[in-house]
Amino acid sequence: MKQIHLGVFEVAGTQVGGTRSWYHERSDSVRNTDLDMWIGMAKILDEAGFDFLFFADGYGYPSKNGDLPEMAARGGINFGGIDPSLLIPTLARETKRLGFVVTSPTGIDHPLQTARRFATLDHLTGGRIGWNIVTGGSGNTVAELFGHTEMMKHDDRYGQADEYVDLALTFWEGCWEDDARVADKELEVFADRSKLHRIEFSGSHFRSSGYFTVPPSPQRTPVLFQAGTSARGREFASRNAEAVFVQYTTGPQTAANVADIRARATAQGRDPQSIVTMVGLSVTVAPTSAEAHRLRAEFDAMQNDEVVSVLYAGNTGIDLLALDPSRDLTQLRDSGSSSLVGQIAQSNIDRFLPTDGTPAPTVREILDDLKGKGTRGLQLVGDPIEVADALEAIMDETDLDGFLIEPLFGTADCEDFATLVVPELRRRGRMPASPATGTLRAQVTGGGAHLAADHPGRRFVVTPAAVTAASV
Incomplete structure (x- = not known):
């Protein structure tokens, strides 16, 4: 029986998932700048046996017609966040075994900066850090913030990302031998110079020559996460990722995407079952099904077309409210009116352009589908038995390895899942009786501390x- 891996998807902002509920009495997400709020959440997850707390992050914001929409500011829709990486050392000190994953893009800074930051975090957390690799987001807003005229095209960004990851791996794995750090006070030797090797890397996008100054951390390389269900995203994942977030659409389609990732991994010479696949999941659970549905109805009442439109525009560059509601998304491609279509969040476009012969949903149907869902894929409402039954059924149908819980009401949702659903999953043998310990890689993959x-x-x-470092 396959065990269920669990993470929680958060942003260090007012709202997760591009929906609006921060002003509900249950929610504490508007306290995103309050360190104690994050400590409280992390402790709940740590004790319940979650594998990690995941922080989405980015510099951008929703944009329509090249500017910040009024609803994005007023509603706190993907706007108003802080840097989550700075929270992690404190959260690690306040927890015993919980891992932490943070998003960092491949198109903004040099790989050396990313390698140094994650090696430091891996040291400070005792080997409990993961890197969610993204190639970009938020359309041209990030490009403009950093002084560029427009973002790089979708597939080109993945090509750059492959090289970015290669150079980061070269820093983590290719400079220090395992025993190069001596730190012997009596011998007055910090590092054995003969066991330090110069990096010489020359690629199409990045170059580096010299030595990586951070000694090897417990994992050396952080656990490599990646989200993206586009064909190019799945190829990138099969090459680099140890854990992959898959966009849930239907059971059969999700199963096909999981199978494709595993097949691509096999082609890369990797064990296909070594890649941990997970989907995002919003759960509204309560002691009774009626109470759970009442809470969900309160959340749904806070959503509207404008919220959905702002979220989707920020995620894909497409303003749904500017389109003909009776037609599908091909109207935008047919008109050639946006160079951004397909350049970001490809999976959130492809999900509404089916290739199996079924009709594509209209813009009106897309708005209705996303209302209350946002970028979340899967929604469950019910009592603990109903939720556990659904989770098991999804696992068995799709070959997924776990779920990334996307709270509707912040810490309250995490606590409800921890106290109501986790015990039921343990009773069924889907989670271990005692939470796993060790490095994040050991907990997530079941292997050792270092790359497989x-x-x-x-x-x-x-x-x-x-002794010669790899180069390309």
Whole structure:
């Protein structure tokens, strides 16, 4: 029986998932700048046996007609956040085993900066850090904030990202031998110079020559996460990712995407079952089904077309309210009116352009589908038995490995799931009786602290017999 891995998807902002509920009495998400709020959530997850707390992050914001929509500011829709990476050392100190995953893009800074930051976080958390690799988001807003005229095209960004990850792996794996750090006070030797190897990397996008100054951390390389169900995203995941977030559409389609990722991993020489696949999931659970449905109805009443439109525009560059509601998304491609279509959040476009012969939903139907859902994929409402039954059925149908809980009401939802659903999953043998411990990689993959032997990143590992660092 496959065990269920659990994470929680959050942003260090007013609202997760592009919906609006921060002003509900149950929600504490508007306290996103309050460190104690995050400590409280992390402790709940730590004790309940969740694998990690995941922070989405980015510099951008929703945009319509090149500017910030009034609803984005008023409603706090993907707007008003802080840097979550700065929370992590404190949260790690306040917890015992919970891992932390933070998003960092591949198109803004140099890989050296990312490598140094994550190596530091891995040290400070005792090996409980993961990197969610993204190639971009929020349309041109990020490009403009950083002084560029427009963002790089979708598939081109993945090509750059492959090289970005390769260089980061070269820093983590290719400079210090395992025992290069001596730190012997009596011998007055900090590092063995003969076991430090110069990095020489020259690629199409990035170059580097020199030494990585951060000693090897407990995991060396953070656990590599990636989200994206586009064909190019799945290829990237099969090459680099150890955990993949899949966009849930239908059971059969999700199963097909999982199977495709595993098949691509096999083609890369990797164990297909070594990649942990998860989907986002919003759960409204209460002791009784009636109470759960009442809470969900209160949440749904806070949503409207304007909220959906702002969210989707920020996520894909498409303003749904500017389109003909009776037609599907092909109207925008047919008109050639937006160069952004397909350049960001490809999976959130493809999900509404089916390729199996079924009719594509109209814009009106898309608005209705996303209302109350936002970027979340799967929605469950019920009592603990109903929720656990649904989770098991989804796992069995799709070959997924777990779920990324996307709270509607912040900490309250996390506590409800921890106290009501987790005990039921343990009773069924879907979660261990005692939470797993160790590094994040050990908890998520079931392997050791370092990259698996068949991970492509292992080619960058430096050994005494291979003193020349990898280059491309």
